[in-house]
Amino acid sequence: MKTFVCIKYVPDTSEADVNLNEDGTGVDTSRFSFDINEADNYAVEEAVRIKENHGGSVTVNSIGPQDSEVTIRMALAKGGDNAIRVEDSRIYEYDPLSIAKVLAASIKDQEYDLVMTGCVANDDGNMSVGVALAEELGVPHAAMVKQVEVQDGKVKAHRELEGGLMEVVELSLPCVLTIQTGINEPRYAPIKGIRQAKKKELKVMSLDDLGLPADQVDESASKIKLNQLYIPQVEAKAEFIEGEDAEEKATKLAEVLKKGGLV
Amino acid sequence: MGDVFVVIEHRQGEIRDVNWEMLNLASQVASDFGGEVVSVLLGSGVDDIADQLAGASSKVLYVDDPVLENFNADIYQKNLSALIDEHKPTIVMIGHTAQGVDVAPALAVEKDLPYLTDVIELRGEGGKPVAVRQYYQGKVNAEFSFADADTYILTIREAALEPIEPAQKGSVEKVEAPAKEEAEHRKFVEYVEAEIGDVDITQSEMLIGVGRGVREDKNMPMIEELAQVFEADLCGSRAAVDAGWLPHDRQVGTSGKSVKPKLYFAVGISGAFQHLAGIKGAKTVVAVNKDPNAPIFAEADYGIVDDLFKVVPKLVEELKEE
Numbered sequence: 001m002k003t004f005v006c007i008k009y010v011p012d013t014s015e016a017d018v019n020l021n022e023d024g025t026g027v028d029t030s031r032f033s034f035d036i037n038e039a040d041n042y043a044v045e046e047a048v049r050i051k052e053n054h055g056g057s058v059t060v061n062s063i064g065p066q067d068s069e070v071t072i073r074m075a076l077a078k079g080g081d082n083a084i085r086v087e088d089s090r091i092y093e094y095d096p097l098s099i100a101k102v103l104a105a106s107i108k109d110q111e112y113d114l115v116m117t118g119c120v121a122n123d124d125g126n127m128s129v130g131v132a133l134a135e136e137l138g139v140p141h142a143a144m145v146k147q148v149e150v151q152d153g154k155v156k157a158h159r160e161l162e163g164g165l166m167e168v169v170e171l172s173l174p175c176v177l178t179i180q181t182g183i184n185e186p187r188y189a190p191i192k193g194i195r196q197a198k199k200k201e202l203k204v205m206s207l208d209d210l211g212l213p214a215d216q217v218d219e220s221a222s223k224i225k226l227n228q229l230y231i232p233q234v235e236a237k238a239e240f241i242e243g244e245d246a247e248e249k250a251t252k253l254a255e256v257l258k259k260g261g262l263v
Numbered sequence: 264m265g266d267v268f269v270v271i272e273h274r275q276g277e278i279r280d281v282n283w284e285m286l287n288l289a290s291q292v293a294s295d296f297g298g299e300v301v302s303v304l305l306g307s308g309v310d311d312i313a314d315q316l317a318g319a320s321s322k323v324l325y326v327d328d329p330v331l332e333n334f335n336a337d338i339y340q341k342n343l344s345a346l347i348d349e350h351k352p353t354i355v356m357i358g359h360t361a362q363g364v365d366v367a368p369a370l371a372v373e374k375d376l377p378y379l380t381d382v383i384e385l386r387g388e389g390g391k392p393v394a395v396r397q398y399y400q401g402k403v404n405a406e407f408s409f410a411d412a413d414t415y416i417l418t419i420r421e422a423a424l425e426p427i428e429p430a431q432k433g434s435v436e437k438v439e440a441p442a443k444e445e446a447e448h449r450k451f452v453e454y455v456e457a458e459i460g461d462v463d464i465t466q467s468e469m470l471i472g473v474g475r476g477v478r479e480d481k482n483m484p485m486i487e488e489l490a491q492v493f494e495a496d497l498c499g500s501r502a503a504v505d506a507g508w509l510p511h512d513r514q515v516g517t518s519g520k521s522v523k524p525k526l527y528f529a530v531g532i533s534g535a536f537q538h539l540a541g542i543k544g545a546k547t548v549v550a551v552n553k554d555p556n557a558p559i560f561a562e563a564d565y566g567i568v569d570d571l572f573k574v575v576p577k578l579v580e581e582l583k584e585e
Contacts, residue, residue: 011399013399013400014533015553015554018402018403094405096368096378097368100368123398123399125380125381125397125398126380127368127381128364128368128380131336135368135369135373140337140448140449141365141369142365142449144364144365156452158455159361160518161274161518162361162517163518163519163520164456164458164511164512164520165274165455165456165457166455167334167451168453168455169450169451170449170450171448172447172449180518181501182505222410223376223409223410224378224407224410225407225409225410226405226406226407227407227408228405228406229404229406230405230406231402231403231404232403234401234556234560234561236555236560236561236563238560238563238564238566239564239566240560240565240566240567240568241566245573246569246573246574247573249567249569250567250573250574250577251577251581253567254578256565257526257582258582262547262549
């Protein structure tokens, strides 16, 4: 199995305040820590497991800045064989269909059986790149996959639907799977792997290197146009329990809950 | 031209809630585009579902064919593509759901149409859509406009909008399936029901919800102690289940269960919309989180903004004294 796994380098904003840059055209990401997108991390693990069980190779693909190479090397340390990093400031990153076109250009002329990526990116939540990529490549797909069985010339994929229900589908190879979190238990990169990863091939490519005209994936090509970003006013319905410290707040909450007959 | 298509999601004979929400949004904006609300239903043996939809749409356009018995993204795509060509709707709404995201992106690529996902607000200006979606898990909103096109494909966030109250009698039109062939490269095999665990959290009166903020498995005994004083069952967010702190059947949210306890006590849960959708039925929600802007506080009745590792032990101590 020759597998490509597409990963994204995303900021961790789970506990951070998000501020816009001065002109409101983007988010100030300077104070964020970045890492591999969560669902993509599961996709890397799944790709490495398939290689371990069925042989073959794993190529890591990513669109991102030079800083993201640490993250790409980490995926190589876990078992990836080589990597492609596309960097080109002309790519319109708000449009998942543009991203899919770029990834397709980096894969289509190579030999592959399986392409995997996370089913959702934590920063944009588009849930679209993998399925759009499949259409660009002209191969079948399944989204939100939580179990993969590789069989002769095909894969059986369990798609996670609502309420814990699974939809089992069979796809012929090559195909694209978008991987849901929780499909496996991602490993930590072994020390030996980290050392080896430094020597693995990491090819940096621009749109020109990919032979993809910029006017197919830049802002002018996109059919969506960002008007403005703004911070939503979250209407906190909650009555906040105030106090000097955490302990005092807890004591007050205990009183409120007792009074309300909730304990 | 001008119509708003709502692609209906149904499974095992049931219409999913997201449809009523999309129909509500569609009914609010259809006049902006100078058209009507059309429910587009693909299935096999779905006369009943078509009738139900007629109560909330100007028209139900439906295709009833054995090939559409179970959802198959490839077959759906072919049929939707043909229906779009024939009817030229201005807007095509598809749920931002496990089914929707399995077909919408490929459809948009194939048709080379403008495509925006996870839309939470929509209006028409000069016959064209203007839509709002979010970034960074709800921390930033973004308003988008679109290039000129005959049709715009939008996926719509579920559980974010009010459902429509069926109150009309729309027409029902059954049409031949434009594409009847089985998909060559993708086959539906079966549905596998979720395993039933030892506790059915959909029936629990008291629930402690665990989120990413709990950080590590070794902190779970502290949470279990909290559950004991409340005589509550434990459940959690996707993150808590993925991390292995809780079994899968304890997951609350769109991909897990919807719960309706008397008390839902959220510990270290920031409140992704997928999770909040699952606790709408809770009577009282209490949340402890150190981020004052966490979306969970929009759903909570009582909130503490502080370190849960200090709040929880003290609360246990207070309540144990009883």
